[in-house]
Amino acid sequence: MTNRLALFDCDGTLVDSQANICRSMEEAFVLGGLEAPRRDAIRRIIGLSVVEAIAALSPDLDDARHRALAEEYKASFFRLRASGAMDEEPLFEGMMDALDALAKAGWLFGVATGKSDRGLARILAHHGIADRFVTLQTADRHPSKPHPSMIELAMAEAGASPETTVMIGDTSYDMMMARAAGTRALGVAWGYHPPEELLAAGAHVVAVTVASLPEHMETV
Secondary structure, rough: OOOEEEOOOOOOOOOOOHHHHHHHHHHHHHHHHHHHHHHOHHHEEEEEEEHHHHHHOOHHHHHHHHHHHHHHHHHHHHHHHHHHOOOOOEEEOOHHHHHHHHHHEEEEEEEEOOOOHHHHHHHHOOOOOOEEEEEEEEEOOOOOOOOOOHHHHHHHHHHHEEEEEEEOOOOHHHHHHHHHHEEEEEEOOOOOOOHHHHHHHHEEEEEEHHHHHHHHHHOO
């Protein structure tokens, strides 16, 4: 018998981090001598690894420039945080109760995110939930979503199978990753891609509220 694994995206699914990501990306582009992308465009690439996100925002630039901007983004993020200019990155309302209910129902938890190890560790520690997760997969060790690598290693570490794993995310990249790994795909409507895009990308169902997550996990 394999374990049941609830694998969460982070940004836009567990926590609302869009303001800090948008601000850091805007600063990186401006410091790189470029016009800052629109915020709606930045929100659409949240979830991708940084280089891939920047490539999507600036397709006319070459790979070397994408990588240089990615380093500028990371530096801007840390600089803004150190200066105290960052907003709080709250858990979405009701998430702690949903995690409690899922744990009581026997689900193990993991994270699959475009964040770095350092960024994810900071978020989980800040909210006091690091010890709830048995597997953490980040951009530091994997290709960008929607490649299935994060899910595949998460299942191996958690003792789960595709049939007993649900990928929970707010972007089409999460849904496509789940489909590529052969797992169930549960979209959430409170993040950065609209429900119709999640369904088009392969979501089996979309949860409209955080409170409905435990119910959907039993039927997805």
